[in-house]
Amino acid sequence: MTTTLTDRYVHAATRWMPGRVRHEVEAELRERIEDTVEAQGGRPEAEREALEILGDPLRIGVEYIGREPALLGPRMFFPWLRLTALLVVTVAPIVAAITMTVGAFEGDSVGAIIGGGVWTLLEMVVHLVFWTTLVFVVLDWTGISAPSDADTWSVDQLPDPRAGTGLGDLVAAGVFLPFFAALLVWQHVSPPFVEDGDRLAVLDPDLWSWYLPLVLVTLALELAHAVWVYRRGWTWPAAWANLGLTLLFAVPTIALLLDGSIVNPELVAHFDWDPAVVEQVLRGIAVGVGLVSAWEAFDGFRKAQAAG
Amino acid sequence: MDELTQQHLQELRRGTVVLASLLTLRTPGYGYGLLESLAAAGIAVDGNTLYPLLRRLEKQGLLTSEWNTEDARPRKFYRTSAEGERLIDALLTDWHEIDAALGRLTDGGTR
Structure with a gap:
């Protein structure tokens, strides 16, 4: 799939508009550019010239819908x-x-x-x-x-619509998710804390009965989801699946954090940590997980909405 | 023609683009076609003015539109609506009244 200058121009002019309006303006702008190019005899340079005459795509976009986005233009x-x-x-x-x-x-x-x-x-x-x-x-x-x-706007300033529409996210997911999974396994198999020759896991080993396998499965599903989104874009089903995966991780994690049963009790005893402080820290982390998860879930719907 | 004159001419013509577009689009037409017909009729208008204007007139219910997908490339065809016809009447009436009034002013001075 090749991206023409027109594709990039239309993308730059309309990317900030809400879904339905954006599709309309995209189609109208495309018709206008193609008609203009054709009127120039369809020479290879005609496309670039037509776009240069149109000028800054943001200004064109604003002219089409007659208003600018709210707080920030x-x-x-x-x-x-x-x-x-x-x-x-x-x-x-x-x-x-x-x-x-x-x-x-x-x-x-x-x-x-x-x-x-x-x-x-x-x-x-x-x-x-x-x-x-x-x-x-x-x-x-x-x-x-x-x-x-x-005055100074030129076609060369057009952003590439494929940049940042998913490849960055996919790479991030491909690096982060396996790393996180490896971290979970490592903290159990060879943690750095040793007492009387026994290694002390950071997370409660009892959690391997259900929670940790669940997290590993969720991570694998997240990775599959990232590939799906990269190939198909943010669709509504993808946003709902994202919500499901986020809940799958967040609900048990927050419950365990608030409950205080996520950290290996032997480790707490080993360092002689104050249980009250541990509880406070875990509660803080629970709030953090909650906020990030809420954003994650919301972000999926926001992207699906934007993708129309 | 000096810049000042041009600026005033532009102001004088601004409203006539709406009227000319509504009149032309009694026969359905698309953006670039309209741009060319208007130019041929002696009404020079810029694409940056005309395309957003068509959208606005459509939103105001003065034009209806339909995507024509039969040709090689899809084009949005506009047509003057019943409400557009009413506006044409009002604008034309006013146009003739202004013309008459200006005629009186140029001939007789004051009246």
Whole structure:
């Protein structure tokens, strides 16, 4: 399947629109471009020329539906999304890691170190999202940044519709899911904690009776799901399946975390951790798992909606 | 023609594109075809104006549309609706009244 300049232009002009409207505008824009190219005699360069004359696809898209997306205009939305995502996945973990390292050097208890790290992580995410959004909204509303690229826009700036529509997700799933599965097995088979020659697993070994196999199966299904989404895109069935898989992992995990029965009790005894602190940390992790799962499930439907 | 004159001419003609489009689309037509018929009739209009205008008129119920998929490429055909016809009447009446009024103003000065 080849992507023509027209495909990329239409994608760039309409990608921020809601599903049904987007399909309409896509079809109309395609007709318009193809008619214009044909009127030029259909020369090979005609397509590029026609698109250059049309100009910035975002402006064209806005003209078609007569309004801009809400809080952030279309010009700001994608830069905002890119920067926010980048900051959240890089800066937040780094700062959390630093907090935990400092805590470790100061001789804090393991519970306090982990708790501090998780807390810092959440706090950083909230701050990063809030402040970047604020900066972008101010820029957008004051029009300071409204770039004059109506003049400088060129066809070469078109994004490739296939980029980021799934390959990145697939690679991430292909790396993360097996890694997580390996981690689960490793913590049981050869954990780093040893007492009297016995290795102490991190998670309660009793959980192998049902929970851990269930998680491994869920991970395998998640991987299959990622391949399915990569090949077929985010369809409604894919979003529902995503919801099912998310619940399959989240419900037992959160239940066990709140119940306190996920950590190997022998390990707690070995380190002489304060049970109250352990409980607090597990509760914090449960909240984190809940938030991430809710987002995961919602995100699937959001993507299915966007894909129309 | 200087820029100022051009700007005022453009303003003067703005509303006439709607009227001309509604009149032309009594016979169903698609975007680029309409662009060409209007140009041939002496009403120059830019694609950036016309295509969004067609969408707007359709939303306002003045045009109806249908995708024609019989040709090699699908095209959206517009046709003036009954409501569009009513608007044509109103606009034409007003157009003639303005023409008459301007005629009186140019001939007789004040009246």
